[in-house]
Amino acid sequence: MENVHFLPAGKMGKSGSMDKLLEPFTGCGNLDPTDLMAVKIHPGEEGNSSHLKPGEVTEVISALHPGTSRIFLTDTTVLYPGKRMNAPDYLVLAAKHGFTPPDTPPFVVADGLRGYDELEVPLPGRDGRTAHVASLIAEVDALVVISHFKGHLLAGFGGAVKNLGMGCASKAGKLIQHSSVKPVISENRCTGCGICAAHCRADAISVRKTARIDADSCTGCGECLDRCPTGAVRVSWNRNMNAFMTRLAEHAWAAASVSRPVLFVNFVTRIVPNCDCMADTDPPLVDDVGILASIDPVALDKASLDLVTAAPPSGNSPVRAGAGEDKFRAFRPDIDGELQLRLAESMGLGSRNYRLAEVSH
Numbered sequence: 001m002e003n004v005h006f007l008p009a010g011k012m013g014k015s016g017s018m019d020k021l022l023e024p025f026t027g028c029g030n031l032d033p034t035d036l037m038a039v040k041i042h043p044g045e046e047g048n049s050s051h052l053k054p055g056e057v058t059e060v061i062s063a064l065h066p067g068t069s070r071i072f073l074t075d076t077t078v079l080y081p082g083k084r085m086n087a088p089d090y091l092v093l094a095a096k097h098g099f100t101p102p103d104t105p106p107f108v109v110a111d112g113l114r115g116y117d118e119l120e121v122p123l124p125g126r127d128g129r130t131a132h133v134a135s136l137i138a139e140v141d142a143l144v145v146i147s148h149f150k151g152h153l154l155a156g157f158g159g160a161v162k163n164l165g166m167g168c169a170s171k172a173g174k175l176i177q178h179s180s181v182k183p184v185i186s187e188n189r190c191t192g193c194g195i196c197a198a199h200c201r202a203d204a205i206s207v208r209k210t211a212r213i214d215a216d217s218c219t220g221c222g223e224c225l226d227r228c229p230t231g232a233v234r235v236s237w238n239r240n241m242n243a244f245m246t247r248l249a250e251h252a253w254a255a256a257s258v259s260r261p262v263l264f265v266n267f268v269t270r271i272v273p274n275c276d277c278m279a280d281t282d283p284p285l286v287d288d289v290g291i292l293a294s295i296d297p298v299a300l301d302k303a304s305l306d307l308v309t310a311a312p313p314s315g316n317s318p319v320r321a322g323a324g325e326d327k328f329r330a331f332r333p334d335i336d337g338e339l340q341l342r343l344a345e346s347m348g349l350g351s352r353n354y355r356l357a358e359v360s361h
């Protein structure tokens with residue numbers, strides 16, 4: 001059973017509170033001064049406002065007092081057109097969101113110019129399947145994963161496991177994970193409004209009388225599911241979700257196994273129902289919970305989920321789920337987000353059993 005250290009929201013921002021939270025991890029495991037330490041973040045899609053903030057990331061790094069100054073921020077490119085699809089555009093967006101020197105360590109894209117730099121990792125006992133991890137993740141001497149814990153279109157919620165699994169995957173790895181999620185249109189529900197097509201970043205939807213999805217162009221991002229006002233976009237979740245979550249857990253295991261993860265930190269704040277890949281931001285499901293840290297990504301996400309479940313809904317929450325109810329499940333009843341943690345646990349990535357250690361002052 002792993003410790004998950006917890007700084008409640010009420011103590012955040014107080015002098016020395018982050019130092020106290022991260023005291024057990026000071027030094028990040030005896031790094032040499034010449035070691036290269038990557039800090040995996042998600043700097044946010046253009047137009048998103050709920051993403052991690054530069055000050056939050058630098059506060060974590062300062063409190064860790066790593067034994068090296070060779071520190072950089074990193075993330076991978078994505079599958080859909082926009083400002084995160086190739087390295088030069090991504091650097092410009094990261095800088096626009098404040099992730100650039102001198103305010104933060106430099107930002108480096110982990111999977112190369114176009115997302116093809118990768119390491120193919122065999123998955124033991126998985127019928128010869130492999131995972132595709134960004135090559136930089138496998139090269140660094142230490143990896144700190146800082147995640148913003150919030151809802152997600154396909155995974156139910158996203159925290160450390162998703163940041164490892166999807167966030168450290170190359171483009172091929174992301175495609176493998178999404179390939180099981182190909183939505184279809186229910187014609188009798190479709191009004192032909194075109195909202196889905198307007199938001200499909202892969203240009204995979206055409207609309208005449210009703211919408212039609214070109215499965216070859218579809219990247220399986222899931223955005224049309226969320227955008228359709230009539231519920232006409234459908235996915236066979238029982239079959240597809242299991243496959244998606246399995247690939248996600250496999251890629252998380254692979255990223256951790258080829259790298260040297262030294263710490264996972266979840267900011268359980270601005271807990272919106274959608275991920276930071278979305279250009280807009282909904283009201284939060286619950287008020288800020290706090291910041292959690294552990295060396296076990298599964299325990300960390302389970303503790304984060306339990307705290308969000310235990311919290312009452314925020315004043316303007318988009319769901320009515322009360323204290324003790326799973327807010328992410330209430331927002332997306334078809335998606336069992338905790339499945340990712342059960343699968344990750346079964347692969348040996350971590351344990352859902354944890355001990356919550358609250359910062360004492």
Ligand code: SF4
Nearest residue numbers: 200218219221222224
């Ligand atoms: S899941 Fe929907 S929005 Fe995403 S690429 Fe496929 S058709 Fe487009």
Ligand code: SF4
Nearest residue numbers: 190191193194196228
């Ligand atoms: S958003 Fe829904 S109703 Fe509108 S065109 Fe797309 S599938 Fe049809």
